[in-house]
Amino acid sequence: SVMDMRTPATLSATLARPAMPTERLPFTIRRVETEDSLKKAVALRHAAYARHVPDFARSLALPEACDYDEDTVVLLAESKLDGTALGTARIRTNVHHPLHIEESVVLPHWLQGRSLGEVERLGVTEGRIGHVVKVALVKAFFDYFEKTGIEFAVIAGRAPIDRQYEQLMFSDVFGEKEMVPLVHTGNIPHRVMAFEIATGEARWQAANHPMLKFFRHTHHPDIDVGVAPRRLVATPAGARSPMLAEFAQMASC
Numbered sequence: 001s002v003m004d005m006r007t008p009a010t011l012s013a014t015l016a017r018p019a020m021p022t023e024r025l026p027f028t029i030r031r032v033e034t035e036d037s038l039k040k041a042v043a044l045r046h047a048a049y050a051r052h053v054p055d056f057a058r059s060l061a062l063p064e065a066c067d068y069d070e071d072t073v074v075l076l077a078e079s080k081l082d083g084t085a086l087g088t089a090r091i092r093t094n095v096h097h098p099l100h101i102e103e104s105v106v107l108p109h110w111l112q113g114r115s116l117g118e119v120e121r122l123g124v125t126e127g128r129i130g131h132v133v134k135v136a137l138v139k140a141f142f143d144y145f146e147k148t149g150i151e152f153a154v155i156a157g158r159a160p161i162d163r164q165y166e167q168l169m170f171s172d173v174f175g176e177k178e179m180v181p182l183v184h185t186g187n188i189p190h191r192v193m194a195f196e197i198a199t200g201e202a203r204w205q206a207a208n209h210p211m212l213k214f215f216r217h218t219h220h221p222d223i224d225v226g227v228a229p230r231r232l233v234a235t236p237a238g239a240r241s242p243m244l245a246e247f248a249q250m251a252s253c
Contacts, residue, residue, distance in 0.1 A: 020217060020218065020219045022219045022220075023218050023220055024220075025132075025136060025220060025222040026079065026080055026081065027077050027078055027079050027087075027136075027222065028077065028078055028080060028222045028223075028224075029076070029077045029137060029140045029222065029223045030076060030078075030224060030225070031074065031076075032067075032074040032076050037076055038063055038074060039063075040076060040078070040085040041074050041075075041076045041085065041088040042060070042061075042062065042063050042088075044076075044086070044087065044088050045060055045088050045123045046060045046061050047123070047125075048088075048123025048124060049123060051126075060121075066090075066100075067090070069092070069097070071093045071094075071095045071096045071097060072090060072091065072092050073090070073091040073144065074089075074090050074091075075087075075091065075140055075141070075225060076088050077124075077133045077137060085125075086124065086130070087122075087125065087133035087134060087136075088123055088124075089119055089122040089123075089137045089141060090119070090120050090121040090122075091117055091118070091119055091141055091144060091145075092120065093115065093118070093148075093150060094117075095115070099118040099154060100120065101118060101154060101156050101182070101192060104180070104181075104182040104183045105174075105180055105192060107154075107173065108173060108174075111152060111154070111194060115149060115151045116153075117141070117148075117150040117152070117153050117154065118153075118154050118155065119141050119153060119154075119155050120155075120156075122134070135211065135214065138168065138211075139214065139215050139223060140223050140225050142200065145197050146197055147227045150197055151196065151197060152194045152195060152196055152197065153195040154173070154192070154194045154195075155192070155193050155194075156182060156193075157190060157191055158188055158191075159179070159191070162190075162193065165193050165195075166193070168195070168211075169203055169209070170193035170195045171194055171195070172192070173192040173194050177191065178191065179191050180192055201215075201216050204216070
């Protein structure tokens with residue numbers, strides 16, 4: 001037999017680690033890198049918001065200027081069957097700019113000076129597949145934050161969407177269940193919440209969280225957000241929509 005050249009310690013660790021099962025999904029999740037993909041994401045975003053906040057959704061019919069920013073990643077879930085857009089979300093970090101939430105509130109000291117990632121513009125298609133896509137998008141942004149060294153995920157959710165983040169073990173940034181009117185959401189009250197990435201798996205494990213297996217113990221090759229900095233190729237400035245008011249919330253089916 002061929003001699004195994006790994007050190008005893010490495011070999012022991014390899015043998016002790018159970019193989020992670022692989023699960024295929026009926027859709028892919030990738031970061032948007034072309035104008036056509038961005039248009040698909042924006043159309044889905046607009047449709048999802050129109051179901052819940054139709055007045056605000058009218059401002060989301062075109063790409064927003066921040067969709068092109070260097071510290072922005074737009075995710076797009078597409079059906080393997082026919083390429084239909086099934087879900088989208090936008091990730092922004094505070095590497096180059098303050099978070100959109102910070103336009104309206106001053107974050108507490110325990111979030112000051114930390115690397116933060118904000119999830120916004122999350123929307124999915126209607127029906128059962130939309131729920132599965134939403135869960136997969138959550139895994140995608142957690143994976144992205146972990147791989148890029150983000151310390152805390154920060155979100156703002158209107159009721160009843162805030163309860164979904166509570167179930168994921170996000171914590172209130174301000175008072176318990178406190179709703180804060182955000183200027184960039186048209187003063188709609190939102191619950192600002194945060195999640196410490198480094199302790200996430202341990203907290204899910206301690207709580208015997210129902211999504212632990214999906215999030216941490218299953219390999220999903222169809223979810224691939226990448227980690228290399230990439231910049232979306234923008235259309236000429238005149239063809240883009242102006243910077244619009246930000247609305248950091250999750251659109252739910």
